[in-house]
Amino acid sequence: MARLTDGPKPGTPPPPRSPFLPPPPRPQLPPAAPALQQRAAAALILALLSLIAMLLIGNLQRAVYVIAVALAVAVVGLVLAISAMKAAKRAGSRRPRVAMASVVLGAAGALFSAFALAGLLIFWSQYMQYAKCLDGATTTTAQNACQQQFENSIGHRITLLGNP
Numbered sequence: 001m002a003r004l005t006d007g008p009k010p011g012t013p014p015p016p017r018s019p020f021l022p023p024p025p026r027p028q029l030p031p032a033a034p035a036l037q038q039r040a041a042a043a044l045i046l047a048l049l050s051l052i053a054m055l056l057i058g059n060l061q062r063a064v065y066v067i068a069v070a071l072a073v074a075v076v077g078l079v080l081a082i083s084a085m086k087a088a089k090r091a092g093s094r095r096p097r098v099a100m101a102s103v104v105l106g107a108a109g110a111l112f113s114a115f116a117l118a119g120l121l122i123f124w125s126q127y128m129q130y131a132k133c134l135d136g137a138t139t140t141t142a143q144n145a146c147q148q149q150f151e152n153s154i155g156h157r158i159t160l161l162g163n164p
Helices: 034-055 060-091 099-122 124-136 140-162
Strands: none
Touching: 034 060, 034 099, 060 099, 060 124, 099 124, 124 140
């Protein structure tokens, strides 16, 4: 008769684990190399810069340039973050700490910039007319008139785009 302290016989499979028990702990991976962590941190800084640039557009006539630069910076940040994550996976180490935040913020900055750039390019003539009108407007009523004229021209352009 087998005692409870006897181990399993050699060659027999271990008894099945209960589904109610937590899974056994996985071995911890080593931390990412400092170079990869720095690359991910640089990606986070670039992603934040692209979002900040989009928030601080002040000059309407230079907005297209600011948006294009913000888009380029966000894409560079995305590339850096993804390459840091892939390099850490290849090295068999953990993902750098800020890599996922860099990817999320870089993607948000890139999407926001891309949509803003597309909108500016689609409505370029209306936008430039609005910017020139605002430059000449000295009173709030003139600025409101420019705003109303811009909204009307955008609405007219959208109806033209919807009905070819």
